Every structure is written in structure tokens, then in C-alpha cells.
Amino acid sequence: xxxxxxxxxxxxxxxxxxxxxxxxxxxxxxxxxxxxxxxxxxxxxxxxxxxxxxxxxxxxxxxxxxxxxxxxxxxxxxxxxxxxxxxxxxxxxxxxxxxxxxxxxxxxxxxxxxxxxxxxxxxxxxxxxxxxxxxxxxxxxxxxxxxxxxxxxxxxxxxxxxxxxxxxxxxxxxxxxxxxxxxxxxxxxxxxxxxxxxxxxxxxxxxxxxxxxxxxxxxxxxxxxxxxxxxxxxxxxxxxxxxxxxxxxxxxxxxxxxxxxxxxxxxxxxxxxxxxxxxxxxxxxxxxxxxxxxxxxxxxxxxxxxxxxxxxxxxxxxxxxxxxxxxxxxxxxxxxxxxxxxxxxxxxxxxxxxxxxxxxxxxxxxxxxxxxxxxxxxxxxxxxxxxxxxxxxxxxxxxxxxxxxxxxxxxxxxxxxxxxxxxxxxxxxxxxxxxxx
Amino acid sequence: xxxxxxxxxxxxxxxxxxxxxxxxxxxxxxxxxxxxxxxxxxxxxxxxxxxxxxxxxxxxxxxxxxxxxxxxxxxxxxxxxxxxxxxxxxxxxxxxxxxxxxxxxxxxxxxxxxxxxxxxxxxxxxxxxxxxxxxxxxxxxxxxxxxxxxxxxxxxxxxxxxxxxxxxxxxxxxxxxxxxxxxxxxxxxxxxxxxxxxxxxxxxxxxxxxxxxxxxxxxxxxxxxxxxxxxxxxxxxxxxxxxxxxxxxxxxxxxxxxxxxxxxxxxxxxxxxxxxxxxxxxxxxxxxxxxxxxxxxxxxxxxxxxxxxxxxxxxxxxxxxxxxxxxxxxxxxxxxxxxxxxxxxxxxxxxxxxxxxxxxxxxxxxxxxxxxxxxxxxxxxxxxxxxxxxxxxxxxxxxxxxxxxxxxxxxxxxxxxxxxxxxxxxxxxxxxxxxxxxxxxxxxxxxxxxxxxxxxxxxxxxxxxxxxxxxxxxxxxxxxxxxxxxxxx
Numbered sequence: 074x075x076x077x078x079x080x081x082x083x084x085x086x087x088x089x090x091x092x093x094x095x096x097x098x099x100x101x102x103x104x105x106x107x108x109x110x111x112x113x114x115x116x117x118x119x120x121x122x123x124x125x126x127x128x129x130x131x132x133x134x135x136x137x138x139x140x141x142x143x144x145x146x147x148x149x150x151x152x153x154x155x156x157x158x159x160x161x162x163x164x165x166x167x168x169x170x171x172x173x174x175x176x177x178x179x180x181x182x183x184x185x186x187x188x189x190x191x192x193x194x195x196x197x198x199x200x201x202x203x204x205x206x207x208x209x210x211x212x213x214x215x216x217x218x219x220x221x222x223x224x225x226x227x228x229x230x231x232x233x234x235x236x237x238x239x240x241x242x243x244x245x246x247x248x249x250x251x252x253x254x255x256x257x258x259x260x261x262x263x264x265x266x267x268x269x270x271x272x273x274x275x276x277x278x279x280x281x282x283x284x285x286x287x288x289x290x291x292x293x294x295x296x297x298x299x300x301x302x303x304x305x306x307x308x309x310x311x312x313x314x315x316x317x318x319x320x321x322x323x324x325x326x327x328x329x330x331x332x333x334x335x336x337x338x339x340x341x342x343x344x345x346x347x348x349x350x351x352x353x354x355x356x357x358x359x360x361x362x363x364x365x366x367x368x369x370x371x372x373x374x375x376x377x378x379x380x381x382x383x384x385x386x387x388x389x390x391x392x393x394x395x396x397x398x399x400x401x402x403x404x405x406x407x408x409x410x411x412x413x414x415x416x417x418x419x420x421x422x423x424x425x426x427x428x429x430x431x432x433x434x435x436x437x438x439x440x441x442x443x444x445x446x447x448x449x450x451x452x453x454x455x456x457x458x459x460x461x462x463x464x465x466x467x468x469x470x471x472x473x474x475x476x477x478x479x480x481x482x483x484x485x486x487x488x489x490x491x492x493x494x495x496x497x498x499x500x501x502x503x504x505x506x507x508x509x510x
Numbered sequence: 511x512x513x514x515x516x517x518x519x520x521x522x523x524x525x526x527x528x529x530x531x532x533x534x535x536x537x538x539x540x541x542x543x544x545x546x547x548x549x550x551x552x553x554x555x556x557x558x559x560x561x562x563x564x565x566x567x568x569x570x571x572x573x574x575x576x577x578x579x580x581x582x583x584x585x586x587x588x589x590x591x592x593x594x595x596x597x598x599x600x601x602x603x604x605x606x607x608x609x610x611x612x613x614x615x616x617x618x619x620x621x622x623x624x625x626x627x628x629x630x631x632x633x634x635x636x637x638x639x640x641x642x643x644x645x646x647x648x649x650x651x652x653x654x655x656x657x658x659x660x661x662x663x664x665x666x667x668x669x670x671x672x673x674x675x676x677x678x679x680x681x682x683x684x685x686x687x688x689x690x691x692x693x694x695x696x697x698x699x700x701x702x703x704x705x706x707x708x709x710x711x712x713x714x715x716x717x718x719x720x721x722x723x724x725x726x727x728x729x730x731x732x733x734x735x736x737x738x739x740x741x742x743x744x745x746x747x748x749x750x751x752x753x754x755x756x757x758x759x760x761x762x763x764x765x766x767x768x769x770x771x772x773x774x775x776x777x778x779x780x781x782x783x784x785x786x787x788x789x790x791x792x793x794x795x796x797x798x799x800x801x802x803x804x805x806x807x808x809x810x811x812x813x814x815x816x817x818x819x820x821x822x823x824x825x826x827x828x829x830x831x832x833x834x835x836x837x838x839x840x841x842x843x844x845x846x847x848x849x850x851x852x853x854x855x856x857x858x859x860x861x862x863x864x865x866x867x868x869x870x871x872x873x874x875x876x877x878x879x880x881x882x883x884x885x886x887x888x889x890x891x892x893x894x895x896x897x898x899x900x901x902x903x904x905x906x907x908x909x910x911x912x913x914x915x916x917x918x919x920x921x922x923x924x925x926x927x928x929x930x931x932x933x934x935x936x937x938x939x940x941x942x943x944x945x946x947x948x949x950x951x952x953x954x955x956x957x958x959x960x961x962x963x964x965x966x967x968x969x970x971x972x973x974x975x976x977x978x979x980x981x982x983x984x985x986x987x988x989x990x991x992x993x994x995x996x997x998x999x
Contacts, residue, residue, distance in 0.1 A: 099579070099580055118579060120559075120577060120579050120912075121557070121908055121911070121912060122554070122555040122556065122557065122908075123908065123912070156544065156545075157544060157545040157546070157547075158547075166547065168898065168902065169552075169897075169898050169901070170550060170551075170552065170554060170901070171554045171556075171901045171902065171904065171905040172905075173902070173905050173906070173909060189909075191554030191555060191556070191905070192554070192555060193550055193551045193554045193555055194550050194551075194554055196548045196550055197547055197548055197550045200547050200548055201547065204545055204547075208545070332802060335688075335691040336688075366624070370621075381684060430625070431625075431628070434625065434628035434629060434631075435628075437628070437629070437630075437631035438628060438631050438632065438633070440631060440650070441582075441631040441632055441648065441649060441650055444580050444581070444582045444650065445582065445648055445915065447580065448579070448580065448582070448912065448913025448914060448915060448916070449912045449913050449916075450912075506800075
């Protein structure tokens with residue numbers, strides 16, 4: 074999994090998109106709003122006595138501005154207690170009663186708090202979310218502890234992870250200082266304060282800036298439960314609209330030596346169309362058609378036995394995505410030689426030499442993949458949240474899939490010509506470390 | 511992937527486990543509050559859909575889990591042979607033979623085989639475990655009969671092309687070489703050597719050694735698998751949008767022409783050769799200069815899934831994992847600066863807990879864990895902690911049947927372990943009446959200091975600091991290459 078560290082916070086980066094008629098859609102729903110503006114989506118699925126609770130605030134790490142890391146810090150602080158719930162009690166109360174996946178994640182455009190709870194426990198789960206929406210207790214001590222925890226997470230995800238720093242270098246070269254997608258580093262995080270967190274919560278954490286999705290074995294009085302938990306809450310302002318679009322000028326090369334890798338490694342990154350924009354589907358089809366095995370066959374044609382593993386993928390974000398082509402070489406390979414091989418592969422694709430039948434298979438595989446991605450009720454809740462965050466209805470699956478129906482070999486080749494040029498990209502050339510066991 | 515993921519990424523409630531030995535008293539709930547949570551039942555509703563198992567006249571098994579929430583079917587065809595059946599001196603044979611199944615079937619090479627699965631909107635993967643070997647895939651229900659037929663055909667009609675064999679062998683050797691660069695893999699092998707006395711621990715995982723893989727011949731790999739390619743050694747697993755009648759019809763069509771054989775099944779192998787307990791190391795040190803973070807692990811023997819002792823031990827392991835993480839990640843981080851995350855892993859019969867730590871903190875990490883182990887020996891586990899863990903395990907069971915693919919994984923395990931169709935239901939009922947005392951006893955028994963082995967992988971600083979607090983007897987030093995059965999360079 075060469076690309077694993079590049080995956081952004083967005084669930085949508087993992088969404089593969091197939092053809093399911095709306096009548097067969099697994100995402101049937103009812104949607105309504107409370108008087109205070111809370112957007113509510115209900116999806117009934119009675120296969121198991123479980124309910125997925127997913128509350129998303131429409132503010133994420135891309136809205137951090139100069140206070141990079143703030144949205145993520147606030148996500149952590151929301152588990153540190155309220156005026157009525159002690160530090161850690163939120164988690165305990167739910168897990169003592171069988172809830173799982175009690176967690177949260179911060180995306181570019183939203184922050185989601187979620188849990189999978191036994192159906193009998195739904196009133197408690199709703200009460201806890203409604204309570205911390207308005208009555209979270211932020212303290213200097215908790216901020217200091219969570220600053221350290223988020224730095225630890227950075228260390229785990231980037232600093233001490235194989236090739237983590239190479240991926241981070243690529244990301245920040247594509248989204249440089251000042252861009253809303255530029256990533257927080259430990260120094261950014263250390264600079265955050267209690268006052269920052271308080272301001273962020275007061276501005277954005279309220280019902281008018283949130284969507285609640287409940288999916289599963291919902292009780293008959295679910296609407297009354299939602300009203301009881303959230304009806305008295307107020308506030309929630311939307312963050313400023315972002316303009317993440319940028320373009321690269323020329324090719325930028327970054328040479329590195331990865332302290333933990335025993336193999337050379339190459340990453341190429343391009344800026345590509347944002348989530349659901351024209352070109353986004355072509356990128357997905359390209360990456361799914363050229364799987365690791367196909368890529369390795371192509372690589373072996375150009376430079377036999379020099380590349381061990383290859384992978385490409387579109388990481389879709391709101392307004393501006395990135396496409397990445399990654400390769401790990403044999404010990405004997407050089408990053409420069411590997412880059413030449415990757416370029417030769419891309420030249421082939423630009424010339425529309427993909428197998429049309431392979432593209433058709435990809436579309437079918439993506440269709441199956443979409444069903445696989447909604448097997449569980451919590452998966453369904455997440456995907457519905459993702460569609461809502463993008464400004465669509467929760468069952469937008471059909472429209473989503475329709476984008477793929479028109480993607481053929483020529484469209485993929487055109488995407489490569491237009492969006493993956495040699496002269497507008499970032500290349501990370503990573504030498505192997507000299508240490509080994 | 512949550513690059514900026516959640517604070518509470520592990521399931522256990524670590525904050526409460528710090529006081530796990532002091533009883534159920536939780537550090538909150540006393541102050542006056544202006545809003546109160548609603549009361550909900552303490553024991554939630556839990557149920558599991560039934561598993562259907564049928565055996566054909568010729569011995570082939572059919573396992574079925576119905577889930578009609580989506581037009582999706584997850585399926586597998588599995589043989590009752592795995593890497594524990596590797597012939598003496600040929601570790602890695604089962605895995606190589608299994609991987610050869612994807613290298614083409616009569617009338618087509620690997621690419622064509624993959625394209626045939628692609629035409630059905632899927633890919634297939636091979637899985638080789640200690641006791642089973644098989645293929646699986648997930649398809650739309652309209653494609654399910656054709657996919658099942660293709661799976662069976664792939665199993666039975668592999669081409670065993672010499673060129674493909676060389677490529678597969680080369681890939682496995684690359685994997686072995688890569689694993690030698692993984693401190694996490696190395697610590698597992700060190701523990702396998704200590705806990706089981708395995709002389710070449712990599713062989714216990716079915717990976718083989720560079721030498722055994724290099725020496726294995728195509729004919730030998732083929733001869734290894736062929737005696738098991740028979741209906742009475744095979745099972746079909748179906749999970750998802752399929753009725754029992756459809757399951758029978760699809761299976762019947764897929765297995766057409768696969769005749770029963772009258773010769774006896776190959777004999778079961780003898781258990782892996784092990785050194786006597788007195789000769790086994792208690793501590794395995796693996797020097798690795800330049801390693802930025804050390805890996806500290808400890809582990810012991812685990813009971814197989816479904817064995818009577820396994821369930822309380824599984825709960826005990828969950829509690830232990832939570833406590834160790836609390837010690838390393840929460841307490842020591844604030845006290846000593848250890849940046850650790852604890853992982854609980856099961857490799858066959860080995861249960862291990864391990865964490866990456868800064869080299870200079872390796873001694874404190876070991877010491878902290880040892881203090882926990884001492885407390886276990888002299889304390890009584892708080893019933894509330896067991897209750898919480900028991901409930902989580904019940905919910906996990908339900909989670910394990912949440913959709914066709916998780917269901918297939920459960921069927922795979924039932925078939926591999928030779929369990930009954932009602933084993934999951936039985937597991938749920940046992941959990942519902944599990945007594946905290948059994949879990950406490952399992953914790954004490956499973957984490958007796960004398961039954962555990964330690965492994966530390968790291969640079970000189972890490973090893974020096976760890977050895978100051980580790981047992982002084984039974985200490986051995988191994989190079990990673992030796993654990994993998996490779997010649998040392």
C-alpha cells in the first residue's frame with residue numbers, strides 16, 4: 074500500500090462509484106430540519122439491532138486558516154467533558170452499554186462524531202451529542218494534553234511511519250504555505266491556545282452548522298428523541314467559503330533519503346479537479362484500471378526487474394484534489410531511473426493505449442465496490458454524510474455513478490494529457506536508507 | 511485513513527482501566543449537574559443470524575449466512591489444508607501452492623484469469639492459513655453463480671506453469687526480504703521462538719525460509735496440494751443475498767464433474783517440533799543499529815478459537831491490552847515521555863502485545879508492564895471491568911456478522927477450525943453468562959511471568975536499558991536474518 078499515508082481525512086477518497094438504480098438504492102432516507110436548523114437524515118435498516126449515530130459539523134481542517142491544526146484539536150477536546158459529563162465519561166457511558174466505533178474524524182470540510190450503538194442505547198447517544206454541542210467544557214489543562222496527543226498522532230502518522238515524511242513533503246509542496254490544505258506540523262500545533270479552541274467552538278459548533286445522520290434499527294419515536302436531545306440548542310455559523318484551486322508552474326523535484334526505508338521510492342503528485350468535478354471520475358477509473366499488477370507489467374516492459382510495486386490514486390478533496398503515482402524499487406534501482414519508467418508508463422496511457430475492455434471491467438468492479446462500501450449501517454451513515462457535505466441529497470448514489478458511465482479509454486487518455494503533464498507536477502525522489510537489520 | 515484521526519482510536523476505555531484493580535468506582539458522577547442523561551438498559555438487545563451448514567453425500571461442506579440487505583454475495587471455496595501441513599523440510603510449500611492457484615487455469619494465463627473475475631466485477635484473493643487454503647471474492651448476486659463456478663474451476667484447474675512458479679517464488683523471496691526490514695515482524699518471530707521454542711520461527715507462520723523457497727520445486731508444490739483437491743476436503747462458503755435453495759443449486763452447478771475419491775485423506779501432520787520449555791529463551795534480544803524506535807513485545811500461548819478456555823482468555827487479553835496501553839501511552843507519556851501505542855496481535859497460537867518506544871524509554875516501558883503483571887498476580891479484577899469487556903465482546907460478535915463480507919470471514923473461521931454451525935450462537939450465549947471470576951483466573955494464568963517471553967528489537971541504547979529490568983536468565987541474542995532462517999550477511 075504505497076499510497077496509504079497520502080489518504081486525506083475524507084471518506085470520499087475511498088468512495089468508488091457504480092451503477093445502482095435509485096429504486097434499488099440502499100440509501101433510502103427521510104430528511105427534515107429542526108427549528109434551530111439542525112439537518113436530520115434518517116435511514117432505516119433492521120438487519121441487526123444497531124444504530125449508527127453520525128453528527129457532522131460543517132467545518133474542517135481546511136478552515137483552520139492561520140491556526141493550523143485547530144479543527145483537529147477541537148475534535149479531541151470534545152471528548153474531554155462538558156458541564157454535565159466528566160472527562161472521558163462520554164466514551165465510558167457508551168462503551169459500558171455496548172457502543173463501538175465511538176470516535177471522530179476531521180476532514181477538509183467537516184468534522185464528524187460517530188458511534189455504532191445498540192438500538193436501546195440510542196437515547197443516551199443522542200443526549201451525549203446534544204449535550205456536548207452546547208455545553209462542552211474547555212480547559213487549559215485539556216488543551217495542553219490534547220496538543221501533545223495530536224503531536225503524538227502526527228509522529229505516528231508521519232514522523233515515525235515508513236515514508237511518512239516523503240508523503241508529507243509531497244503534500245505540502247502541492248499545497249504550500251498559505252493554502253487551506255497545507256498540513257499542520259508539530260510547531261503549528263504547539264502554537265494553539267485555549268482561546269483559539271473556544272472561539273472555534275463558539276463560532277461553528279451549533280445545530281445550524283450540523284447534520285445528524287441516524288442509520289439502522291430506528292425506534293418509532295426517533296424524531297421525538299432527536300428533538301429532546303437537540304431541540305433546545307442554538308447557534309452554529311458556517312465557516313468562510315474556501316478557494317483551494319491553484320495550479321502548478323513547472324516541475325518541482327524534492328530529493329530525500331528516507332531513514333527507515335531499505336528501498337528507493339518515487340512519488341509523483343499533480344493537482345487535479347476537486348471531488349465530483351469533471352475529471353474526478355476519469356481519475357478514479359484510471360487508477361482502478363491500472364492496478365498494481367498491470368502497472369508492474371508495464372514497468373517490466375520498460376525496465377525489467379527494477380520496480381517492485383506501483384500504485385496510483387486520486388485523493389479527492391473539495392475544490393482541489395491530488396493525483397499520486399507511487400513506486401517502490403528494488404535495492405538496485407535508482408529514483409531517477411524509476412522516474413523515467415513511470416514517465417514511460419504515463420506516455421503509454423496518454424497515447425490511449427489502455428484496453429477498452431479493461432475500462433469496462435473497472436466500471437463493473439467499481440459498481441460492486443460501491444455495494445461493498447455500504448454493507449454496514451455505519452458505512453451507510455458515513456456515505457450519506459459525505460454526499461450531504463458535498464451539497465447533494467443523502468442518496469445521491471445514482472448521480473454519482475452516472476459520472477462514471479461516460480468514462481472510456483479516450484476520456485482517460487484526455488485526463489492524463491490535461492491533468493498529469495510532465496511540466497506541472499511535484500516529484501519526490503527518495504533514496505533508501507543505508508541502515509538495515 | 512484518518513490523517514487527523516480521532517483521539518479515541520482504540521476501543522478500550524483506557525481512562526477507566528487505570529483503576530481496574532480498585533473496584534468499579536468511577537471518578538465521576540458526584541457533582542450536581544444541570545442536565546442528566548436518560549436511563550437506558552445496561553444489557554442491550556443482541557442477536558445473531560443463524561448459520562446454515564450442510565454436507566453433501568460426498569463430503570463437501572456448504573456454509574451459508576443469509577443477509578438480504580443488498581444484492582451482494584461474498585463467497586469462498588476452502589480446502590482443509592494449510593501451512594501446518596507443509597512437508598518436513600519444505601516450509602512455505604502451502605503458501606506457494608496457494609499462490610499458484612491465481613497463475614492461470616486451463617485455457618488462460620494469470621492476466622486472463624484475473625480478467626474473467628473482472629468481467630464479473632470482482633477480484634479474487636487466495637488465503638493460506640495454518641489449517642485452510644482457499645479463494646474468495648465478492649460479487650453482485652446476479653453474477654454469483656458464475657463467480658462460484660469460476661472459483662471452483664480456479665481451484666481445480668490451475669495450470670502450474672513453470673514460468674509463473676518462478677515469478678511467484680521470486681515475489682515471496684522479496685516479501686521475506688522486506689519482512690526482514692520490519693522491526694514489527696521481527697519482534698513477532700522473536701516471541702515465536704521464545705514461546706514455542708521454534709528453531710526457525712518464520713516457518714511457523716508458513717512463510718518458509720529463503721533456502722526452503724529456493725529449493726522447492728514446482729512438482730513438489732503441486733504434489734503437496736493435489737491430494738487435497740477433492741470434494742470431501744472442500745467447503746463452499748456463501749454469505750449475503752442468497753437463499754438456501756439458491757446456495758444448493760449454485761454449489762451443485764459449480765462442482766459439476768468434481769468426483770469423490772475413495773482413497774483415504776492425507777494424514778494429519780505431527781505438531782511442530784519444539785524445544786523443551788526449560789530450554790526455551792525467556793528474553794530474545796535483537797540488535798538493530800540505527801533503528802529510530804525500539805520495539806518491545808511480550809507474549810504467550812493462546813488457545814485456538816472455539817476451545818473452552820479460549821473465551822475467558824480472549825476477554826482477559828482485551829483487558830490486558832487496554833491496561834498496557836494505558837500504562838505506556840497515557841501514564842508513561844506524561845511521566846516519562848514514552849510515545850507508545852500498544853498493539854494486540856494473534857499469530858496462530860501466539861498472543862502478543864507490543865509497542866514502539868523511544869530507545870531511551872525501553873527500560874521504563876518494560877518495567878511498567880512488569881509492574882502490571884505483578885499486580886495481576888496479587889489482585890482481584892474489578893467485576894465492572896470484566897462486565898464492560900464482556901459486553902464489548904458480545905457487540906463484537908454482532909459486528910462480525912454486519913454484512914456479507916464480515917459474515918464470510920466468520921464462515922471461513924468456522925470451516926477452518928472445524929467448528930459447528932451453531933458455534934457463534936453458542937459463543938454469544940457463553941458470553942451472556944460469563945462469570946467475572948473465570949476472566950480473572952484466565953488473566954492470572956495467561957499472564958504468569960514464568961509463561962511469558964519478551965522480545966526487544968532496537969539499538970544498543972534500547973537493549974541496554976531493557977536488559978536492566980528484564981529477567982537475567984534465558985536471554986538469547988538473535989539477528990533478524992537468523993529469525994527468518996536466512997544466512998547472515
